[in-house]
Amino acid sequence: MGKAPEEEHPVKAFGWAARDTSGVLSPFKFSRRVTGDEDVRFKILYCGICHSDLHSLKNEWGNSTYPLLPGHEVVGVVTEVGSKVQKYKVGDRVGVGCMVGACHTCENCENNLENYCPKMILTYNSVNYDGTKTYGGYSDHMVANERYIVRIPDNLPLDAAAPLLCAGITTYSPLRYYGLDKPGTKVGVVGLGGLGHVAVKFAKAFGAIVTIISTSPSKKQEAIEVLGADSFIVSTNPDEMQAAMGTLDGIIDTVSAVHALVPLLFLLKSHGKIIMVGAPDKPLELPVFPLIIGRKTIAGSCIGGMKETQEMIDFAGKHNISPLIEVIPMDYVNTAIERLIKADVKYRFVLDVGNTLKAA
Numbered sequence: 296m297g298k299a300p301e302e303e304h305p306v307k308a309f310g311w312a313a314r315d316t317s318g319v320l321s322p323f324k325f326s327r328r329v330t331g332d333e334d335v336r337f338k339i340l341y342c343g344i345c346h347s348d349l350h351s352l353k354n355e356w357g358n359s360t361y362p363l364l365p366g367h368e369v370v371g372v373v374t375e376v377g378s379k380v381q382k383y384k385v386g387d388r389v390g391v392g393c394m395v396g397a398c399h400t401c402e403n404c405e406n407n408l409e410n411y412c413p414k415m416i417l418t419y420n421s422v423n424y425d426g427t428k429t430y431g432g433y434s435d436h437m438v439a440n441e442r443y444i445v446r447i448p449d450n451l452p453l454d455a456a457a458p459l460l461c462a463g464i465t466t467y468s469p470l471r472y473y474g475l476d477k478p479g480t481k482v483g484v485v486g487l488g489g490l491g492h493v494a495v496k497f498a499k500a501f502g503a504i505v506t507i508i509s510t511s512p513s514k515k516q517e518a519i520e521v522l523g524a525d526s527f528i529v530s531t532n533p534d535e536m537q538a539a540m541g542t543l544d545g546i547i548d549t550v551s552a553v554h555a556l557v558p559l560l561f562l563l564k565s566h567g568k569i570i571m572v573g574a575p576d577k578p579l580e581l582p583v584f585p586l587i588i589g590r591k592t593i594a595g596s597c598i599g600g601m602k603e604t605q606e607m608i609d610f611a612g613k614h615n616i617s618p619l620i621e622v623i624p625m626d627y628v629n630t631a632i633e634r635l636i637k638a639d640v641k642y643r644f645v646l647d648v649g650n651t652l653k654a655a
């Protein structure tokens with residue numbers, strides 16, 4: 296039997312965790328390590344709620360261990376730094392995204408792609424170098440090696456910057472890697488939630504012509520007037536889908552549940568690509584003929600490396616890209632999760648941890 300979460304490390308910590316697959320969160324006492332030589336400790340002020348938190352809370356991917364304390368869009372202010380920390384000082388505005396560790400010797404790590412390291416340590420529901428569990432950002436403070444700390448640009452509000460640490464990098468990285476970042480490129484975005492709406496903002500900032508493909512006609516006006524999308528297709532409307540056939544260079548697919556790929560393949564030009572970032576818990580159906588005809592690609596992408604994450608958030612600062620958020624108190628978290636299941640959020644819940652997380 297290992298030690299209780301509260302006794303594992305010297306520094307007391309407090310947050311909200313789920314104890315079982317019901318996913319219901321409640322106050323939870325645990326502990327975090329002392330600030331190591333290369334560590335940055337920060338007080339958490341805000342934490343975004345990603346759909347991955349929901350998948351994990353309810354063990355939809357089959358890999359959850361409990362207690363599970365989610366949160367990987369974590370921002371706050373530095374309270375302590377280790378003696379060898381170079382880049383940060385007390386008072387800096389910083390964040391942590393989906394990872395807090397990797398092997399640092401494999402080919403991916405050497406190429407600044409810690410996100411593809413087989414030994415990547417996730418911010419929560421993962422195992423630390425010392426064998427203890429990782430706990431996420433629905434909590435009072437965080438400690439991480441400075442390599443996994445991101446500096447938040449001065450002009451970005453901290454609450455709205457939080458979602459960039461997952462939703463931001465997860466959409467920025469494939470737009471860049473798959474060449475969908477060129478002015479005039481025709482980019483489709485499927486699923487207008489947390490990831491999707493940020494994908495629209497980045498694609499627009501790159502100069503792309505952006506089409507949203509959504510099941511919800513009610514989102515159209517805002518998508519065009521507020522998010523700046525160039526067009527909006529209702530995926531359940533055959534006429535609109537038919538009219539857009541063969542028009543897109545690439546599609547970022549952020550849908551969190553099982554859905555049809557073939558209608559999306561038909562929207563692509565020849566040589567077009569669909570990049571899957573949404574992570575449904577069950578396999579999607581993929582007939583190959585719509586792929587062969589027109590030499591189309593279906594690919595995937597997982598968050599982004601730390602170097603690219605800093606680049607992404609600096610780009611967001613430069614172009615004033617702020618996710619649209621609904622800031623909520625900590626004790627609203629279970630209601631927020633229920634609303635996220637119904638896609639009832641525009642477009643990201645962000646927990647006001649700093650003002651509303653009360654120690655037991």
Ligand SMILES: NC(=O)c1ccc[n+]([C@@H]2O[C@H](COP(=O)([O-])OP(=O)(O)OC[C@H]3O[C@@H](n4cnc5c(N)ncnc54)[C@H](O)[C@@H]3O)[C@@H](O)[C@H]2O)c1
Nearest residue numbers: 346347486487488489490550551552572573574597598638
């Ligand atoms: N690849 C990665 O690195 C990565 C990173 C973060 C999140 N994710 C995954 O991306 C997905 C989206 O995350 P999010 O936080 O943006 O979620 P979200 O709930 O904010 O958005 C999901 C969107 O998908 C739409 N949707 C749901 N079911 C649908 C269906 N059957 N058909 C069409 N549209 C549907 C919803 O209306 C919503 O707009 C999740 O599966 C999440 O786990 C992956």
Ligand SMILES: [Zn+2]
Nearest residue numbers: 345347461462
């Ligand atoms: Zn996420």
